[in-house]
Amino acid sequence: MRNHYYAPGHITVATNHPPTEQKTMSKVTFPVDTGIFKNRTTLKDSYTPDTLVGRDEELEEYRNALLPVVNNEEPDNTFLYGKTGSGKTACTDYIGDLLKDACERSGVNLQFLQINCKGPNTSYQVITRLINTMREANNQISTSGYDEETLYQTFFNEIEERGGTTLLVLDEIDSIDTEALNKLFYRVSRARSNYLDEAKVGTICISGELTLRDRLDTDVRSTLCEKSIEFEPYTAPELQDILHQRTDVAFCEGALDVGVIERAAALAAQDGGDARKALDLLREAGDFARQEERDEVKIQDVERAEQEVRSDRIMQHIRNLSRHERYCIYALTTLHAEGEERPRSQEVYQRYKKMVPQDEEYSARTVRDYLQEFAELDITERKCNTGGSQGNYNTHQLRFDEEPILRALEETIAECGVHRSVGHHDFLRKKKDL
DNA sequence: TTTCCACAGGAAGGTACGGTCT
DNA sequence: AGACCGTACCTTCCTGTGGAAA
Numbered sequence: 001m002r003n004h005y006y007a008p009g010h011i012t013v014a015t016n017h018p019p020t021e022q023k024t025m026s027k028v029t030f031p032v033d034t035g036i037f038k039n040r041t042t043l044k045d046s047y048t049p050d051t052l053v054g055r056d057e058e059l060e061e062y063r064n065a066l067l068p069v070v071n072n073e074e075p076d077n078t079f080l081y082g083k084t085g086s087g088k089t090a091c092t093d094y095i096g097d098l099l100k101d102a103c104e105r106s107g108v109n110l111q112f113l114q115i116n117c118k119g120p121n122t123s124y125q126v127i128t129r130l131i132n133t134m135r136e137a138n139n140q141i142s143t144s145g146y147d148e149e150t151l152y153q154t155f156f157n158e159i160e161e162r163g164g165t166t167l168l169v170l171d172e173i174d175s176i177d178t179e180a181l182n183k184l185f186y187r188v189s190r191a192r193s194n195y196l197d198e199a200k201v202g203t204i205c206i207s208g209e210l211t212l213r214d215r216l217d218t219d220v221r222s223t224l225c226e227k228s229i230e231f232e233p234y235t236a237p238e239l240q241d242i243l244h245q246r247t248d249v250a251f252c253e254g255a256l257d258v259g260v261i262e263r264a265a266a267l268a269a270q271d272g273g274d275a276r277k278a279l280d281l282l283r284e285a286g287d288f289a290r291q292e293e294r295d296e297v298k299i300q301d302v303e304r305a306e307q308e309v310r311s312d313r314i315m316q317h318i319r320n321l322s323r324h325e326r327y328c329i330y331a332l333t334t335l336h337a338e339g340e341e342r343p344r345s346q347e348v349y350q351r352y353k354k355m356v357p358q359d360e361e362y363s364a365r366t367v368r369d370y371l372q373e374f375a376e377l378d379i380t381e382r383k384c385n386t387g388g389s390q391g392n393y394n395t396h397q398l399r400f401d402e403e404p405i406l407r408a409l410e411e412t413i414a415e416c417g418v419h420r421s422v423g424h425h426d427f428l429r430k431k432k433d434l
Numbered sequence: 435t436t437t438c439c440a441c442a443g444g445a446a447g448g449t450a451c452g453g454t455c456t
Numbered sequence: 457a458g459a460c461c462g463t464a465c466c467t468t469c470c471t472g473t474g475g476a477a478a
Contacts, residue, residue: 146462363468
């Protein structure tokens with residue numbers, strides 16, 4: 001029988017192993033690779049292969065867009081868009097290497113300044129990150145305290161000092177909020193007239209959000225999107241080609257069972273044609289086989305990897321939430337445990353209020369924002385309901401079993417026990433035979 | 435048809451905080 | 457030291473929505 005307890009500071013995790021009475025001496029050893037991986041690194045995101053599969057047209061367009069750079073002309077601003085794992089960043093790395101070689105041969109002074117905009121979500125943070133990317137580790141600037149105009153001045157001064165052409169590659173640009181995006185590009189598009197004399201600047205924007213252009217002011221849009229290249233999601237056969245290319249160098253001969261590549265490609269194709277995910281699945285599946293000292297990766301390993309990758313990502317999100325956000329998730333989890341499959345925002349809020357000390361509780365408005373964030377992180381599924389006697393309302397359903405979520409919330413659950421000084425709320429009750 | 439109700443969510447503003455500049 | 461800057465995180469206010477009730 002599997003028992004789950006929803007009690008503060010006391011979670012019994014389901015297990016199929018009976019508890020051992022006596023402590024045994026642990027003996028950990030490192031098994032030598034049993035013939036799975038030849039070069040595991042080639043399955044990682046950071047690896048750029050010699051040739052890119054299924055992206056000939058995009059590479060051709062990309063090359064044409066950057067031709068002015070090799071000829072020492074003012075670069076066009078280039079905008080790449082397509083879903084996650086559709087090869088935008090891989091193509092940029094690939095074409096970037098070719099471009100650097102070509103510029104070296106033709107004597108063009110090229111700086112390739114690449115940052116990921118996930119993390120910095122304001123114009124200010126992006127500009128400080130760009131400055132710090134250009135600078136040595138011992139000469140970095142702080143991420144607050146300066147006047148923004150001063151930072152732009154500093155940034156373009158450094159570009160002017162370097163001379164030649166600077167290409168700003170802004171990956172995951174869609175994670176920056178609209179106002180900041182417009183501010184940033186307004187400055188960049190006017191760099192030539194306001195800040196620079198000799199140096200040339202161009203931007204390459206990489207976006208996963210297909211409608212990002214709609215968020216931009218019209219004058220910014222016309223300068224930013226001079227050349228647009230769309231990356232379609234990979235199809236299952238294209239993903240198979242990519243996996244074959246990588247597995248040839250990554251895995252030992254005969255390490256993959258029949259159908260492993262096809263399964264990984266199919267799972268990634270279902271998830272929006274994400275090549276990165278397909279590679280992650282194979283790497284993880286290979287890890288399972290190696291950990292268990294087997295010499296062959298099975299289809300089941302790929303399926304297990306799919307579960308683990310998804311679950312690990314969500315648990316990491318939960319652990320990174322603020323204290324009150326975790327209270328909210330816990331409130332939702334307890335409602336779920338009581339059989340409330342889809343509680344309304346208001347119900348979650350009432351439960352949340354029971355859990356936090358009265359002088360610390362946040363407003364319903366804030367909790368609604370939290371619930372929206374959970375849906376965006378894929379922790380919950382949110383449904384807008386119209387109708388009923390109370391007009392519009394939202395309902396929230398956990399996308400995962402309670403058990404791993406409770407494990408991720410262990411500290412929060414313990415805190416609840418302290419604040420409420422009881423261990424027997426009606427909602428924290430034993431739930432049998434899940 | 436109008437009013438009421440409960441809710442969602444955008445906008446504006448307050449406060450605390452960590453940082454730089456003078 | 458104090459003014460100033462930007463950010464994070466919150467609250468309050470307000471408008472919009474849509475079914476129920478008058």
